[in-house]
Amino acid sequence: MKKINMPITGICSFAKYPICTDFENLEADMAILGIPYDTGVGYLTGTRLGPRRVREVSTHYSRGDAGFYDPERDEVFLAAPWKIVDCGDADVIHGNIEQSFDAIEWAVRQIVEKGTIPVVIGGDHSISIPVARALDSLGPVTVVQFDAHLDWSDAPGGQRLGNGSPMRRMSEMSHIKEMAQIGLRGLGSSRKEDFDAAKEYGSVLISAREAKELGVEKVMEKIPQRERYYVTIDIDAFDISIATGTGSPSPGGFSFDELNSMLEALAQKGDIVCFDFVEVAPQYDPAGQTTRVAAMTILNFMGHILKRKENMQNK
Ligand SMILES: [Mn+2]
Numbered sequence: 516m517k518k519i520n521m522p523i524t525g526i527c528s529f530a531k532y533p534i535c536t537d538f539e540n541l542e543a544d545m546a547i548l549g550i551p552y553d554t555g556v557g558y559l560t561g562t563r564l565g566p567r568r569v570r571e572v573s574t575h576y577s578r579g580d581a582g583f584y585d586p587e588r589d590e591v592f593l594a595a596p597w598k599i600v601d602c603g604d605a606d607v608i609h610g611n612i613e614q615s616f617d618a619i620e621w622a623v624r625q626i627v628e629k630g631t632i633p634v635v636i637g638g639d640h641s642i643s644i645p646v647a648r649a650l651d652s653l654g655p656v657t658v659v660q661f662d663a664h665l666d667w668s669d670a671p672g673g674q675r676l677g678n679g680s681p682m683r684r685m686s687e688m689s690h691i692k693e694m695a696q697i698g699l700r701g702l703g704s705s706r707k708e709d710f711d712a713a714k715e716y717g718s719v720l721i722s723a724r725e726a727k728e729l730g731v732e733k734v735m736e737k738i739p740q741r742e743r744y745y746v747t748i749d750i751d752a753f754d755i756s757i758a759t760g761t762g763s764p765s766p767g768g769f770s771f772d773e774l775n776s777m778l779e780a781l782a783q784k785g786d787i788v789c790f791d792f793v794e795v796a797p798q799y800d801p802a803g804q805t806t807r808v809a810a811m812t813i814l815n816f817m818g819h820i821l822k823r824k825e826n827m828q829n830k
Contacts, residue, residue, distance in 0.1 A: 522574045528601035529570045529636070530814060531577035535600040538625035544597050545632045545817060548622055549604035552615055553796075555641025555678040557671070559762040561796035565809075566604060566636045568797040573810035583814070592818030597825075599817070602626065612676050616645040623649035623789070634817060636809075637793030639678040639762070640666055643747045646791050647685045650745055653788050655692040657741040658685055659781060661774060662698050662749035663723070663765040665705035667713045678762075678794070681747070683709075686716045691745075695719040695738040697726055697777070698752035700767045723752075723767055731776045735784060746781065746790040746816075748774075750809055757808050760800025771808060775815050782819035790816060 520531070528534045529547040549566030556562065576583065582594030593599065605622040607615040623646050626633040635646055640662075650656055660666070660682060667686075668679040675684065685691045696713065700723040713720060719737050726734050750761045754768035769777075781787070795809045 520579070522577055525574075527570050527574055530573045531579060532599045532601045534603065536603040538602070538622070538629070541600065541602065541626065541629045541631060542598070543600040543631050544821065545599045545634055546626045547599070547601040547634050547636065548626065549636050550607065550619055550638035550642045551604055552607045552619070552638045552642055554610060554612055554615065555639040555676060556762055557677060557679070559796065559799070561798050562637055562639045562762065562794055564797050565638060565795035568806045569636055569795055569809050569813070570601075572803065572806045573814070576810065576814055583818070585818070590822065592822060593814070597821050616676070619645035620649045627652060627789070632787070632820065633789045634813065635789070635791035636813070637791060637795070640681050640747075640749055640793045641676055641678045642793060643681040643791055644676060644684045646789065647681075647688060647691060647745065650789055651688070651690045653743060654690065655741070656690055656743050656745045656788060657693045657739055658682075658691055658695075658745050658747065659738060660694065660696045660747045660749070661752035661769075661777070662696065662747075663700055663704060663751040663768055664749070664763065665696060665699055665709055665713060667705055667709040669709075679705075682713070682718075686718070693717065693739045693741065695721065697721045697734065698723045698769060700724065701765050703763065703765075723769060726769070726777070727773060731780050734777060735780045738781070738784065741785055743786050743788045744781065744784070746778070746787055748778075748790065748792045748812070750792070750794045750805060753808060758800075758805045760797050760805030761794045762796050764799075771812070775812055778812070778816045779819045782816065782823055787820045
């Protein structure tokens with residue numbers, strides 16, 4: 516009897532893609548990696564539950580090799596022969612930052628070495644530090660961050676590896692060349708000194724309000740035109756009304772279409788060599804909207820990244 520494979524059945528990998536936890540045998544175009552880690556959080560923890568819950572809701576949208584049809588664009592995304600697998604989670608240990616970061620960096624490196632694009636699901640935003648470290652073999656990489664917050668704190672209380680510091684740590688890495696930070700806004704985004712330091716580094720700073728006023732095309736023009744991008748998406752770039760399930764939700768953020776349109780355009784601008792999606796803390800959102808917004812955004816962005824490659828191959 517042939518399996519029907521309805522969304523509710525089966526083992527819960529991301530969008531029910533095949534599971535490959537043995538990196539030696541990894542052979543795919545994209546690989547999902549979960550990082551169930553929230554040791555970098557100073558206030559509301561809970562993002563360690565992010566990867567598992569995002570996987571669960573993502574099964575609702577799984578169509579396997581058939582990919583998914585987008586009626587607005589009249590195109591099929593993520594269909595075979597594209598191969599996508601779920602590599603499970605990095606081997607983190609609670610309370611041990613160095614050991615967890617080593618495990619995260621190692622896992623991302625295994626994926627990159629196979630020529631596969633890592634799609635990383637956090638975890639708090641500090642996980643982007645070891646993710647970025649693991650991209651050093653890819654040469655100069657430009658980082659594009661979508662976030663309500665600047666994440667440029669140096670070391671509050673001496674802690675250099677918290678979720679308020681990933682962009683500052685990336686600015687210190689020699690293979691990270693430039694940055695654009697989009698969606699910044701409101702109380703608690705960061706201190707003035709940190710904004711000054713980011714400007715001095717040369718980061719392109721675009722507030723949420725400015726991005727909405729400019730529109731997608733003009734925002735894209737402000738992002739340096741380069742070959743390779745690493746994209747880091749904090750769920751709090753979205754407005755609090757559609758993403759309450761996070762440690763520092765913030766009003767004045769992007770709608771689903773606003774952020775997804777920017778991601779779609781960015782995927783056409785250059786090679787996205789890796790992206791992460793962080794800060795989903797499902798327990799603050801009993802309605803479960805946040806995890807759906809996350810899963811659908813991840814699937815959309817994956818689709819547009821591979822669609823660009825498809826179009827280039829067909830040329
Ligand atoms: Mn962040």
